[in-house]
Amino acid sequence: MPDARRAALLRLSAALGTRHEAAVRTEMEVARQEADAGAVEEVILQSHLFIGFPDALNALGLWREVSGLPAPDAIGEDPAGWEARGERVCAAVYGANYGKLRQNVRSLHPDVDGWMVTGGYGRVIGRPGLDLATRELCIAALLAVWNVPRQLHSHLRGSLNAGAPVDQVDAAVEIACGFLEPERAEEVRALWRDIRAKAAGNG
Structure with a gap:
């Protein structure tokens, strides 16, 4: 760009x-x-x-x-693909810290972990x-x-x-x-x- x-x-x-x-x-x-x-x-x-x-x-x-x-x-995307895409995109953004991020967010609230990956990175950022x-x-x-x-x-x-x-x-x-x-x-x-x-x- x-x-x-x-x-x-x-x-x-x-x-x-x-x-x-x-x-x-x-x-x-x-x-x-x-x-x-x-x-x-x-x-x-x-x-x-x-x-x-x-x-x-x-x-x-x-x-x-x-x-x-x-x-x-x-x-017109199929929401069924958001979780897998979110995992890929979130892993790309966080690199070596991806696993630690997921663990930290789950410790705050497990539902937020899912919202972050599926909703944030899968539905939107991806x-x-x-x-x-x-x-x-x-x-x-x-x-x-x-x-x-x-x-x-x-x-x-x-x-x-x-x-x-x-x-x-x-x-x-x-x-x-x-x-x-x-x-x-x-x-x-x-x-x-x-x-x-x-x-x-x-x-």
Whole structure:
């Protein structure tokens, strides 16, 4: 995906984390010009996993207004395939930490483990329409703004595991930091520096 298109999606995803309609509208207007409409739809759809259905529904309504596009047809997937796809996608994102993740989430509540894999990774993140690396970069940008360092850590690593080059993660972090106050932005940069250094050491 060309850098300008990816940057527009990253800015939109980060803006969704602000909960500020004006910021979201601005980035939607840019994305309408720079990115594929289907990719924009996917960024908004996956955001509900992190910002919740109410904000995601409001964002979809705003996108209909900004884009002037009708809702697309449903992709009509068979839910029976979501669990297996979710296991594959979640394992790709978490790499060597996949087993530990599943164990940790099951210890919180076993039903949440199933929801995460089947619903989160199978139903949503594994959907066609956007490559996994771009999905993970967009998720990381949103989580940086949403201020959840533990989940941000996982998805910054997940971006690398999904195949995003370091410079693309650098760019996603800087885009997200553009929506943050300086102190918070430096916390995000410091987290990414630590992950990047450890990843380089493992390489």
